[in-house]
Amino acid sequence: MSRSRLDIAAALPARLDRKLVRDLLAIRLQALAIALVVAAGVAVLVVSAGMLDSLRETRSAYYDRYRFADVWAPVVRAPDSIAADIHQLDGVAQIQTRVRQPVLFDMPGLSAPASGVFLSVPETGLPTVNRIHLTEGRRPREGQRDEIVLLDGFARAHGLAIGDSVTATIRGGRETFRVVGFALSPEFVYAIAPGQLVPDDRLFGVGWMGRDALEQAADSAGAFNEAALILQPGANERAVIDALDRLLAPWGAPGAYGREDHISDAFVSSEINQLGTMASLLPPVFLLVAAFLVNVVLTRLIAMERAQIGLLKAFGYHSRDVVWHYTKFALVIGAVGLAIGVGGGSWLGRQMAGMYVEYYHFPFLLFELPASVYAASLGVTLLAVGGGAVLAGLRAARLSPAEAMRPSPPPDYSRALGAAIARWKRFDQQSRMILRHTLRWPARAAFTMAGVAISVGLLASSMYFLDATRAMIDAHFYLSNRQDVTVSLVEPRPRAALHAIARMPGVLTAEPVRYAPARLRHAGHEERMALTGAPAEARLSRMIDSDGNPVTAPPGSIVLSRDIAASLGVEPGDRIEVEITEGNRPVFELAIANVATTLIGSGAIMEIGDLNRLLGEDALISGAWLRVDPERTDALYTQLKAAPAIAEVSLQNEAREQFETLMDEGMGTSIYIYTIFAGMIAVGVVYNSVRISFSEREHELAVLRVLGFTRGEVAYVLLGEIALLTLIALPLGCLMGAGLAWYFAQAMSSDLFRLPFIINPATFGYSALVVLIVALSSGLMVRARLNRLDMVAALKTGD
Amino acid sequence: MRSDPSTTQSDASGQPACFTTRDLTRVFGEGSTEVRALRGVELDIPSGEIVVLLGASGSGKSTLLNILGGLDRASGGEFEFRGRDMTRISDTELTRFRRDHVGFVFQFYNLMPSLTARENVELVTEIAANPMPALDALDLVGLADRADHFPAEMSGGEQQRVAIARAIAKRPEVMLCDEPTGALDSVTGVRVLQALERVNQELGSTILLITHNASVAGMAHRVITLADGQIRETRTNESRVEPEALNW
Incomplete structure (x- = not known):
């Protein structure tokens, strides 16, 4: 950066600080890329921790008042x-x-x-x-x-x-x-x-x-x-x-x-728990990446400034001055990231609070950042960038002045992992350079791969929510609950009511259902729920086993959803005690016929006639499941609204559409945000990797140009490494995404719903594509520098 | 100033001259920071000669060599390679020119540290039109037995000879050498010059060699001295000295 263009540096009293500012300006894009990773971590922390706190406070104040x-x-x-x-x-x-x-x-x-x-x-x-x-x-x-x-x-x-x-x-x-x-x-x-x-x-x-x-x-x-x-x-x-x-x-x-x-x-508690999971999982990932980036970039900078460091120490600067100098370097980056992260996170938090108020009917919801969130943001940023910087600074401080002022010897590849590929005749020399360079610095290559993989993993795991929800919708609406309308009666009525309902206009099929509030007990555990009685051959609403087949309960037995079976600690074949809590409150024992996979809600289902018999009643029903002619719903609804015995009507299609809208809007926004965050990591890692590789190999690349290699051929040597690492990282990222998705499935499932661990292949495709595009753009940004390579200047010095 | 009035556009054999320049200028910077590195260089270099460029620091030797090698462009004047106008060709054509016709040797060897000696040579033979086997090139510089060593495992002289092998492996018409012995002791320096001499004899390559060491001029067919961006003197050696007999 020329002095004439920027005078911020000249305004600083300490010469070392001037150097700091000028160095930072010289690598401003790299610094910004790191700052953005810090910002992403801080923003996630601010949004999730801030939102978590705001929701808790609001809920508590609202409930109290x-x-x-x-x-x-x-x-x-x-x-x-x-x-x-x-x-x-x-x-x-x-x-x-x-x-x-x-x-x-x-x-x-x-x-x-x-x-x-x-x-x-x-x-x-x-x-x-x-x-x-x-x-x-x-x-x-x-x-x-x-x-x-x-x-x-x-x-x-x-x-x-x-x-x-x-x-x-x-x-x-x-x-x-x-x-x-x-x-x-x-x-x-x-x-x-x-x-x-x-x-x-x-x-x-x-x-x-x-x-x-x-x-x-x-x-x-x-x-x-x-x-x-x-x-x-x-x-x-x-x-x-x-x-x-x-x-x-x-x-x-x-x-x-x-x-x-x-x-x-x-539902509110479940949302709060999910925010808590996000708040504890994601920020550390981002900040760890930032710490690595700071360390890698500073280490490279120090390598390039060996002679200057030697000179500083020869002039009498202490090692601690050197460490502090480079630590300040990182702190400036951290401060920029912190500012962007807190600012962006607060903005995002307020937007989210707006969405929450819309969705959760709170009379007020103030997105406020408690001091603890500021302190946490500051703390983790300091830890991340400061940690990365101190390590790099200490390495610089260890150099003796004389040693530092000598040019560093050419890197020795003879003992590196890649030396052996000399025997592989299939590779051209440029590919050998790529492979050897990659293998010569395995830790750095691993870090780059980890960064790319994390980006893919984050994207895939946030997209996973769409897949899981889609699977929930499919299982709930298309496999288990295939009725169009559920009708509940004011009180249980004889079977004749079913026939009355079946005769209503537009009703194609009507199946009876009997609900009875019950307590299920086994070995000291108790679950309270509504027992459902349905026809053995029910075609509309039924329970599905893990293979997707409907399961039925023979007389004297019951089918439980997996979550209920788990909390009672029972398996098929065990017997449980059932106490009905209405009517004359009978208590009886039932065998577990089967355990069904229920993603949304819980259930305990048995044959309706069996339930009627155990309740000591005639063939009573509590309601009916209907399949209706979509052309004639208006006529049906008119009759239902006027029917005196009907307490409640729920419409399956409307529910499904509402669910899908929620998914598209709510999750769509979240995925958009996570795509940006994952993109930030990808940019931070890939851009910095390529940029560092470029500054290390600028000389080498210029020599290749001198030797008559075209820009494209030279770009291959530069970008081949990142391309190779990215390609290896993509499947790793998909694996990581699957792992995260599995974790989310465990951590975020509740009594209300269970996230199935199902990932659509397109999710991996999309995640990989986004990261590829980011990597490609980062590569192209650095490739532009190749066009400005000064061959003559590069040759004037030894490497 | 002409190098030799008898050879303007073609050499004695009737072939076009290897390099011809007319009123070649090169200006760096502008305004108060302007530096005129070349101020109207007139030059005719016949094919197949060893030409030594002498001159003080800042005399314009390297600038001239860089322009002749297609690493830099002139600010004005004419420059031809074998009768082809080189001043107005595209970057791609310049790259092609370097790739097909020119071998470079530098003071700092500029080998790829991640490639062995043989691979460094193959780097060039893979993209050349009519290369010699890499081992032959290494043999020419006496390094066939070090073919599988990495630069970090070699002495400076060895590295420089690998650089020469890399330059000659494509059988270049021109070799441009900027202080090839500058970083070497006398024994190693002589070995490097011997290698260049051998390339000139066996491949017929025209060799332009920049040196601070005036005694090296003894091995040249022609010695050109630059000063202040202009050619001060051109002389041809009546009798040339073998590299090993040079008074270092």
């Missing part, structure tokens, strides 16, 4: 007087009883019925548990029976305004309500219909009504069907739940549950 329940206790119907008994239980701090009533909304402009739930709020005052946050309007007034507050997302999805009316079928009666407010609730941060996977604001709504009005509409005067509790600090949740279950058993309690089993909180 709006008194989110710790425990929910549903019952069929219990007198209000029991509330006082519940309050007396050990560990209970607050209790709110309420009426919860499933409804079907009939929304204008939407032919399909939207499922939903109405919840009661006290006629006067605020609920003690599970308060709502009004975003617009007001609460229902005392005695105003037609007033309702709607879930904010649902209202907005339908373009409703305060004062509009909504019609819903509630316990068979069709009623119209006036919307007086929009609200958010900690219970519906992730607003999802029971049994659904992805929120769909249009198809799931929540309404809050005055208690009296809802008691009347739901025909439960003086009674409640759900208690929500806040526990005392330090209370034992398990003990409270057991006490509740005993207390409420006479009133048809299927079993109380805690936040862990609350669908909204479970």
Whole structure:
């Protein structure tokens, strides 16, 4: 860098610092490439750790302020007087009883019925548990029976305004309500219909009504069907739940549950866990790469500056001055990376927070970086670049002045690994040069390969999420749940109801289903879930084994999903105890017929007639799975919305589309971001490798030009090495990607879903292609320097 | 200034001269930093001669050699190689020219450290039109028995002789040598000069040799002295001295 062009350096008092600035400017592209790798690591750390912290803080503040329940206790119907008994239980701090009533909304402009739930709020005052946050309007007034507050997302999805009316079928009666407010609730941060996977604001709504009005509409005067509790600090949740279950058993309690089993909180927690995994896994990878890069680049710089270092030491500079000089060099790079990373990460974090607010219905979500994240970013950056620099600096400091001022001897290839290829006659001399150079510095070659492989691996593993989700969608929607519509009845009805449903317009096939809340026990383990009874030859909804074949349960046996079998510690052939928690609460034993692969949700399924028999009932059904004629859905939906016995309708196609949209948008964005990050690593590693190789071999390349080699032939010698290393690294990267994907599959699977370890070959292809393009561009950038090689100048000096 | 009025465009045998230059100039930099390295060089070098270029540092010897070898371009004037105008040809053609016609030997041997002696020679024979076997070239410089050694395993003289073998293996019409003995002791230097002499005799290559050592001029057919970017003197040796008899 010429003095006349840049005077930043001249402004510095210390001469060594001037040298530092000029040296940095001379290798600014390399320095920037390293800074970008640092930046990528810091940005991932800032985004994931910042987001993690923000989400946790927001969740905790929201739950506290709006008194989110710790425990929910549903019952069929219990007198209000029991509330006082519940309050007396050990560990209970607050209790709110309420009426919860499933409804079907009939929304204008939407032919399909939207499922939903109405919840009661006290006629006067605020609920003690599970308060709502009004975003617009007001609460229902005392005695105003037609007033309702709607879930904010649902209202907005339908373009409703305060004062509009909504019609819903509630316990068979069709009623119209006036919307007086929009609200958010900690219970519906992730607003999802029971049994659904992805929120769909249009198809799931929540309404809050005055208690009296809802008691009347739901025909439960003086009674409640759900208690929500806040526990005392330090209370034992398990003990409270057991006490509740005993207390409420006479009133048809299927079993109380805690936040862990609350669908909204479970999804939010799962998201937080995933962020935690990302925050702990990715930044170290980036920063390790950065540390290597700093070390390699500085080592090369020091090699080129041997004579200068010798001179400095001859002038009386201490070794520590030399080490500190090169450490500062790295720190400047680190500071630039840190600045870009924190700036970019905060920006990205705010964008993500915006997406989260859209998707998770928090009343507020501030993306704030706590001091700990700044400290962590600073710490890891210092560790990464400082570590790399000190090692290189120490090597420089060890040189004695006299030794340093002599030109370094030509590298000896005679004892290097590549010497033996002299016998291989197939190689031309340029290829020999490439191979020998690669083998002469195996550590550096390994590092370059590792960098390229990491890029491919990161890309492949982030793309893996698309493959896994696609596999989940295929398994869930195309193999297991092939129904178009699932209909749930308000309460179990005789088999005749199935025939009524089957006769509805557009219904092609109808299969009966019986759900019964149950507790499965084995060797001290207990799982609470809905037992599903389905026809043995069910064609629509079924469970699938690991080979993709449907599995059925012979009489007296049950099929469990793999996660349930695992947590109960059972295998096919074992026997479990089953307690049904409705009706006369029978307890019986069942054999495990088979274990099925369920990627989304969990399941326990048996033959419907068998279940009816064990329940001691006639052929009752809780609902039906339907295959429908897509041309006639409007007519079907109209009938379903008006049918009094139907509590809930879920539409499989809509759910699938919503899932796919989420995948395309949410994951699409993440993959885009990870592609950029992986690209940064690839650029940092490949550009620096080629650039270093160029500066080391500039002389050699000039000589080749002198000898009459064309630019293309010389470029082959320069770029052949990186091409070779990249080609070897690609399959390694794919392996690494597969390993990371396997890790993600383990680390990110939850009770809600299990990521299958399935990677589409195209994922590897895409990842390799992106990295190849990056490598090629980096190579071409350096190749441009070949055109400016000064043959004459190169020959004036020895190497 | 002409080197020899009797040979302008062709040598005694009627062949076109190997190199002809007319009013050749080379200017580096501009304005206050301008350096006029060559100021109107007029030169005719017949084929098959050994020509020694003498002159002080900065006299323009290396600049002239670089232009004749196609490593650099003149700023003005004419330059022909065997009657072909070299001043206006493309970079690709210049590369071709170096590849097909010119062998270089430098003060710093400029071998590829990652290739053995034989491979260094093969580097050139692989791309040459009519090369000799690499071992023959090494034999010519007396290094056939060191063929499989890497540069790091050889002495300076040996490395320089490998460089000569590399230059001659393509049977070049011209060998351009810039201080080939500059970094060598007298015994090794003589061996290198012997190798060059042998190449001149056996292959008929025209050899241009830059040296600071005036006694080396004794082995030349023709001695050209440069000063301040111009040819100060051209003389032909009536009787040449064998390299081993040179007074080092």
